[in-house]
Amino acid sequence: MKPFQIYNSLTRAVEEFVPLKPGVVTFYSCGPTVYLPQHLGNMRAYVFVDTLKRALRFNGYDVRHVMNITDVGHMTSDADAGEDKIEKTARAQGKSPREVADFYIAQFKRDCAALNIELPPDAPAGDNPTPPQSALCRATDNIDAMIAVTLRIIANGFGYVTPSGVYFDVEKWRGPGGAGRLARQSLAEQHAGQRLEHSPDKKSPHDFALWVLNQPNHLMQWESPWGRGYPGWHIECSAMSMKYLGETLDLHSGGLDHIPVHHENEIAQSESATGHPFARYFVHNAFLVGMEGAKISKSAGRFPVLDDLIAEGINPLAFRVLCLGAKYRSELAFSLDSVRAAQKTLDYLDEFCRNARRAENEGNQNLELSESEDEIDEAVVRDVPWAGEYLERFELELNNDLNTPRALAIALEAVGEAYRRRDFGAVNLLFLFDTVLGLDLKTRLEESSGDQRVFGLLKLERLQKERERARLERNFKRADELRVEINREADELGYELRDTPGGQSILTPKRRRS
RNA sequence: GGCGGCGUACCCAAGUGGUUAAGGGAGAGGUCUGCAAAACCUCCAUGCAUCGGUUCGAAUCCGAUCGCCGCCUCCA
Incomplete structure (x- = not known):
């Protein structure tokens, strides 16, 4: 078999995939921020991740997969201002942040199951997993790991502590005006024509928060060596990937939108902490477009979600087929x-x-x-x-x-x-x-192979037999009447009557017509 | 302003230098069938936004033009 080839965003080229350790792939993928239902665009990303995993397994690899769940630290605007997305929803719904996260995690898992997306098992409790292993892990369960990485970054001279938080020193990491490895934009280019509002404590506007301090309005706070506060958004991925999969990943996935900021910052954090390459291959999926204009029941004013499709009588797996029908790097x-x-x-x-x-x-x-x-x-x-x-x-x-x-x-x-x-x-x-x-x-x-059982379930066996007899006697008028009668009952369960060449009548899942 | 992407039939979408431009949906015709359904067969872009150029040869490379979009600030 020809070796697996994949487009690597780091090199911007299709490359032969060679994992660090033969036969084993360590794979980290950016998971959901759980403050809203995941819309279909989000789900495309997870279908992609799942398909990639399956393809690697098809190639004989043992895939160790870690996915994060962001339940803290993802701000509605600039990392050191703004409001935490989960907290915003919590306030709006009168719930605790944990309740909000739990709710949307459950919904996410349910949607993944409907799409036959296999998620990693929930991360085991306790601090010392034997890496590498698969895990679905929550940011708030791994605050210690984030603090530990932040300490390493500070110790290596790339983080600095201020009254408003711990920041990452981007210019020191990249060099003055240095270009990002993924986005290939220099710092000057990135913000040309822009005026960023930023904390006066930052050495440079490009610096981002590793740990945020002195935000008394925030609901979620933890003790840290620098005082009570909460982690910056990017640090969770560095911390958890390291904790479960080791210091150098084989594969890291995410949406295209993560290239310029989130992944750029993850690389900076991880590599400044460990001194090792963060990930060997970065893969990014393109967006699902046109959702704004999609005429789907109830979805007006927001992006459609899986439930909207189900309400239209569409099998969630049809959405999976749709995703498979386009390359992951193309807009769909x-x-x-x-x-x-x-x-x-x-x-x-x-x-x-x-x-x-x-x-x-x-x-x-x-x-x-x-x-x-x-x-x-x-x-x-x-x-x-x-x-x-x-x-x-x-x-x-x-x-x-x-x-x-x-x-x-x-x-x-x-x-x-x-x-x-x-x-x-x-x-x-x-x-x-x-x-x-x-x-x-x-x-x-x-x-669905219990076709015959459905007759029993609906108590239609007698009608079915009668119809088969009518057909045998070539009494087609009667047969057609009975079909209407049977279909009326079967329709409720989503079945319809069909005749086979052998002469039997069967019930099969109803085909939708457009 | 900077970075990046896209424009292939009615719709979705592969293909990115070389035989007849994948596949699916829709549409048309046919075979089969009591009917319906399913299935199968045939047809459906001499052309890949437009105009130039490079080449023996381009949807595919280069240039220009038009159009659409993403990112640089939260986003899969």
């Missing part, structure tokens, strides 16, 4: 139409899986839907002699800077070929592809 135009088109693609794949299951049940073909993930590979090689070409192309595109649109296209082509050949053994090939695509095809097939 969102609209109800584009996500509905994606839903059709998802329906097509589901339908193929159901047809395969039916073929298996009817014994039309010597076919076994593989049971475990380990069996899939074997089953594909054993049962589908023509699959090799597709598998090879799929891997090639996947490893070409995560070209998911092509990879998805290949999966769809393979399904078309399977239909033409009437070879449903290819369902195992599709399941194999799905370990990367993440559409949960296998699980959902199993869930």
